[in-house]
Amino acid sequence: xxxxVRAELAVDGPSNCPVxxxxxxxxxxxxxxxxxxxxxxxxxxxxxxxAVDADAAALADADPVLxxxxxxxxxxxxxxxxxxxxxxxxxGTPVADVRVADGxxxxxxxxxxxxxxxxxxxxxxxxxxxxxxxxxxxxxAEGEGGTDRTVVDRGQLTERQREVLGTAxxxxxxxxPREANATAVAEELxxxxxxxxxxxxxxQGKLLADVLAE
Amino acid sequence: MSPWYDFTCPDCPAAFAVDDRARExxxxxGCIRCGATVTAxxxxxxETAPPSAA
Numbered sequence: 001x002x003x004x005v006r007a008e009l010a011v012d013g014p015s016n017c018p019v020x021x022x023x024x025x026x027x028x029x030x031x032x033x034x035x036x037x038x039x040x041x042x043x044x045x046x047x048x049x050x051a052v053d054a055d056a057a058a059l060a061d062a063d064p065v066l067x068x069x070x071x072x073x074x075x076x077x078x079x080x081x082x083x084x085x086x087x088x089x090x091x092g093t094p095v096a097d098v099r100v101a102d103g104x105x106x107x108x109x110x111x112x113x114x115x116x117x118x119x120x121x122x123x124x125x126x127x128x129x130x131x132x133x134x135x136x137x138x139x140x141a142e143g144e145g146g147t148d149r150t151v152v153d154r155g156q157l158t159e160r161q162r163e164v165l166g167t168a169x170x171x172x173x174x175x176x177p178r179e180a181n182a183t184a185v186a187e188e189l190x191x192x193x194x195x196x197x198x199x200x201x202x203x204q205g206k207l208l209a210d211v212l213a214e
Numbered sequence: 215m216s217p218w219y220d221f222t223c224p225d226c227p228a229a230f231a232v233d234d235r236a237r238e239x240x241x242x243x244g245c246i247r248c249g250a251t252v253t254a255x256x257x258x259x260x261e262t263a264p265p266s267a268a
Contacts, residue, residue, distance in 0.1 A: 008267065114239050133246060135266070137233045
């Protein structure tokens with residue numbers, strides 16, 4: 001089972017980033033951003049709407065390659081100055097996906113830990129106006145062994161135990177912080193606190209025995 | 215399906231969506247941006263995952 005994290009970062013005002021500059025200048029999203037580095041300096045490729053003015057300043061160093069539908073593919077040789085994607089890769093993390101809109105780079109990253117994300121965000125601060133996390137996922141993807149199902153036999157519970165457990169759950173007794181305390185649950189069920197405690201302990205004990213069984 | 219939460223740092227402008235396990239990790243290690251201690255009060259339940267994370 002895998003145990004890494006996925007995060008999406010918004011990098012506003014990235015320095016040395018022609019594609020971000022283009023998206024801002026042309027007011028068009030830039031998609032399908034990829035690169036290769038066969039001979040030293042990376043050659044970067046991206047797509048932008050074919051209606052974008054080919055004389056745009058941000059396209060001065062980019063060469064049109066072909067049209068795909070209503071988009072045009074450009075390529076350019078990336079400079080040696082640090083850019084956001086270079087910074088991420090220099091820390092040993094590939095950039096899984098890049099999107100650009102309104103001058104903001106949106107990077108999707110897969111990392112082995114949240115600590116690595118903290119390091120990347122700190123380094124990106126040096127090459128952008130602002131860096132923010134949009135989401136953080138720390139879970140194995142479904143279908144990749146991320147589930148651990150078991151069968152819980154609710155038939156072990158008496159009718160009264162089910163009623164007590166269900167009422168406590170519905171009132172928010174198990175939320176954190178609690179939305180209902182034991183007194184409120186006991187009053188709802190019209191039973192004493194000790195009776196509530198006994199029913200809950202018995203019910204939880206039975207269910208947890210199934211949940212925690214090896 | 216793991217539940218989702220909106221995280222709002224108590225000490226810095228960081229605010230983003232997290233799943234259940236990421237929530238637990240932030241409770242352990244603090245805010246990604248500023249390192250501030252994070253408590254359960256920093257999280258509110260979301261109905262759905264962020265669109266780009268779905």
